[in-house]
Amino acid sequence: MGMKSGTSKAVARGEVVDGRLVLSLSGRLDADAVSDLWPDVSRLLETGGEESILLDGSGIEYCDGSGAALLVFVERVAHRLDVPFELAGLSEEVAGLVALFPVEKFREDALCARSKPDWFVAMIGKETVGFLRNLVEQVAFLGELLVGLFRTLLHPASLRWRDLLGIAEAAGVKALPIVALLGCLIGLIMAFQGAVLMKQFGAEIFVADFVGISVVRELGPLITAIIVAGRTGSAFAAEIGTMKVNEEVDALTTMGLDPMRFLVVPRMLAATVMTPMLTLFANLCGILGGAVIMMGMGFPLVTYLSRAFAAVSMTSYLAGLVKSVVFGVLVAGAGCMSGLRTGEGASAVGDSATRAVVDSIVLIVFTDGLFAVIFYYLGI
Amino acid sequence: MEYDDVIIRVEEMTARYGERLVLDALSFEVRRGEIFVILGGSGCGKSTLLKHMIGLYRPYSGDVKIGDVSVVHAEGEERDRLIRRFGVMYQSGALFGSMNLLENVCLPLEEFSDLPRPARELIARMKLGLVGLADFTRHMPSEISGGMKKRAAIARAMALDPEILFLDEPSAGLDPVTADELDDLIIRLSRSLGITFVVVTHELPSIYKIADRVIMLDARTKKMIAEGDPATLRDSHPDEWVRNFFNRKASASE
Numbered sequence: 001m002g003m004k005s006g007t008s009k010a011v012a013r014g015e016v017v018d019g020r021l022v023l024s025l026s027g028r029l030d031a032d033a034v035s036d037l038w039p040d041v042s043r044l045l046e047t048g049g050e051e052s053i054l055l056d057g058s059g060i061e062y063c064d065g066s067g068a069a070l071l072v073f074v075e076r077v078a079h080r081l082d083v084p085f086e087l088a089g090l091s092e093e094v095a096g097l098v099a100l101f102p103v104e105k106f107r108e109d110a111l112c113a114r115s116k117p118d119w120f121v122a123m124i125g126k127e128t129v130g131f132l133r134n135l136v137e138q139v140a141f142l143g144e145l146l147v148g149l150f151r152t153l154l155h156p157a158s159l160r161w162r163d164l165l166g167i168a169e170a171a172g173v174k175a176l177p178i179v180a181l182l183g184c185l186i187g188l189i190m191a192f193q194g195a196v197l198m199k200q201f202g203a204e205i206f207v208a209d210f211v212g213i214s215v216v217r218e219l220g221p222l223i224t225a226i227i228v229a230g231r232t233g234s235a236f237a238a239e240i241g242t243m244k245v246n247e248e249v250d251a252l253t254t255m256g257l258d259p260m261r262f263l264v265v266p267r268m269l270a271a272t273v274m275t276p277m278l279t280l281f282a283n284l285c286g287i288l289g290g291a292v293i294m295m296g297m298g299f300p301l302v303t304y305l306s307r308a309f310a311a312v313s314m315t316s317y318l319a320g321l322v323k324s325v326v327f328g329v330l331v332a333g334a335g336c337m338s339g340l341r342t343g344e345g346a347s348a349v350g351d352s353a354t355r356a357v358v359d360s361i362v363l364i365v366f367t368d369g370l371f372a373v374i375f376y377y378l379g380i
Numbered sequence: 381m382e383y384d385d386v387i388i389r390v391e392e393m394t395a396r397y398g399e400r401l402v403l404d405a406l407s408f409e410v411r412r413g414e415i416f417v418i419l420g421g422s423g424c425g426k427s428t429l430l431k432h433m434i435g436l437y438r439p440y441s442g443d444v445k446i447g448d449v450s451v452v453h454a455e456g457e458e459r460d461r462l463i464r465r466f467g468v469m470y471q472s473g474a475l476f477g478s479m480n481l482l483e484n485v486c487l488p489l490e491e492f493s494d495l496p497r498p499a500r501e502l503i504a505r506m507k508l509g510l511v512g513l514a515d516f517t518r519h520m521p522s523e524i525s526g527g528m529k530k531r532a533a534i535a536r537a538m539a540l541d542p543e544i545l546f547l548d549e550p551s552a553g554l555d556p557v558t559a560d561e562l563d564d565l566i567i568r569l570s571r572s573l574g575i576t577f578v579v580v581t582h583e584l585p586s587i588y589k590i591a592d593r594v595i596m597l598d599a600r601t602k603k604m605i606a607e608g609d610p611a612t613l614r615d616s617h618p619d620e621w622v623r624n625f626f627n628r629k630a631s632a633s634e
Contacts, residue, residue: 247474254434255488256463 014044021050026059029067058089148260172274183282187289208307215286225327229360233335237356240339275328385412393442404602420597466544467537473529475521527558
């Protein structure tokens with residue numbers, strides 16, 4: 001042969017002798033060889049009609065975990081077909097390895113029994129219970145938050161002002177560039193699209209009304225809230241989530257410092273104050289963005305601005321601001337709650353940040369719709 | 381030293397995570413001034429027991445009392461007073477990442493005392509000095525080693541001079557020399573300040589060195605299987621598994 005032992009190719013052969021399937025495996029059964037052999041062995045076992053299976057392992061030179069899996073697999077098939085199975089000729093080393101894996105633990109029925117999928121109705125029930133628990137948690141969070149805010153109102157000295165200012169800076173001042181950019185672009189796009197349409201009627205000047213009202217009432221608050229959700233809401237969730245994973249939240253609790261007062265209230269206040277301020281800035285930038293297009297079409301800046309400001313009534317302006325305050329509360333609330341509910345492990349923090357942003361955006365859009373209906377009935 | 385005065389009482393306490401039973405009707409007492417060690421194999425509920433003793437988790441049934449006050453039922457001001465009687469060092473240290481060591485130790489003083497700022501800082505510096513971190517007051521938690529974090533966490537737990545210190549796996553993840561230093565620190569604090577220690581650990585060298593008394597939890601029965609001083613348990617406990625644990629042997633019957 002001339003082949004060194006341990007390097008010979010693994011081979012599987014099967015023959016049926018008097019109704020007994022004799023399966024002989026030989027060579028080196030390592031992970032590579034087994035992946036080639038597995039289909040062959042399956043095919044040999046599928047011939048059917050055999051009354052018993054004998055696995056002759058006398059030719060096996062080396063066997064690792066994958067090889068052992070192949071042997072267990074053959075036994076499993078024999079068990080399923082309900083035919084006697086015999087394993088013969090194993091060297092001492094291989095037998096020792098195979099003995100580490102008691103075959104009866106790996107049979108299909110043993111594996112299936114453990115992971116039986118839920119019945120459809122059971123699934124619905126579990127989901128419902130989960131949903132209701134979630135709802136209860138949210139109500140509890142809201143209650144605790146209100147108590148925390150109320151206490152802070154009664155004892156303003158107990159608020160950590162330095163933390164509050166730091167958070168306000170991160171959530172507000174540092175968001176100015178992105179808010180300015182997006183506000184400006186929205187104004188620009190709205191004005192351009194509007195101008196193309198209005199030009200057909202010779203009514204380009206009304207673009208100023210269009211941009212002013214839509215930005216101040218709707219787009220300014222909405223765009224700002226979505227930026228705050230993505231920047232700040234996720235940051236809140238990640239910060240508090242990391243503190244939770246590091247047991248820092250537990251440490252606060254056992255030091256007698258209520259995480260609600262210590263972590264959530266300052267974030268809540270900062271976001272609630274900063275979101276309307278950013279909205280004002282976004283409104284201004286949006287209107288200026290529109291100005292660029294209008295000036296390009298030959299209208300003087302003064303004409304455009306006086307038209308735009310005249311179009312926006314005080315009520316529209318206030319309606320936009322009220323909305324942005326509510327959006328700020330929602331974003332901070334969703335972010336902090338998601339952070340405090342962080343589970344264990346590194347991926348939990350990521351999940352929390354994701355959940356914070358998704359929850360915030362859903363809440364923002366839903367609330368915006370609600371406001372539209374309310375304003376419609378109030379005639380604002 | 382005589383330890384007659386009971387400071388913590390755990391009474392018939394049962395703990396569950398949802399459906400799963402973790403601790404079954406556990407009762408024991410911790411005496412004032414002793415170093416009391418909770419030990420057991422991995423996953424037997426040691427840390428869970430600790431978190432119940434400090435009131436982070438509510439037991440399914442039973443009670444935990446520090447002095448005469450129930451950790452489970454105390455509310456409002458009574459709870460605030462209770463919480464100030466003990467300090468906790470968490471497994472990871474749980475220092476606040478956005479504050480340096482001095483600020484970390486100052487925080488409880490800031491919240492619970494009317495001391496002027498220089499006085500608070502002096503106290504915090506002295507506590508950090510006590511654990512050998514006098515030169516690291518301005519370092520952030522991310523800039524120091526794991527052993528230093530644990531020592532800083534002990535300093536923070538001691539900020540308000542508590543009667544009891546709970547330590548969750550103080551020597552886990554430390555090299556033997558650093559772990560030994562930490563054990564020395566625990567003994568020093570216990571003997572000189574009379575602080576009662578409740579320590580969760582499964583490091584045998586540490587147990588022999590510091591423990592006045594240990595209780596051992598069993599992952600299978602969810603109950604306590606041994607109570608006493610470590611040397612006696614090793615030599616003469618009736619249960620073979622307990623003797624093997626203290627002799628660091630794998631049991632033949634397992």
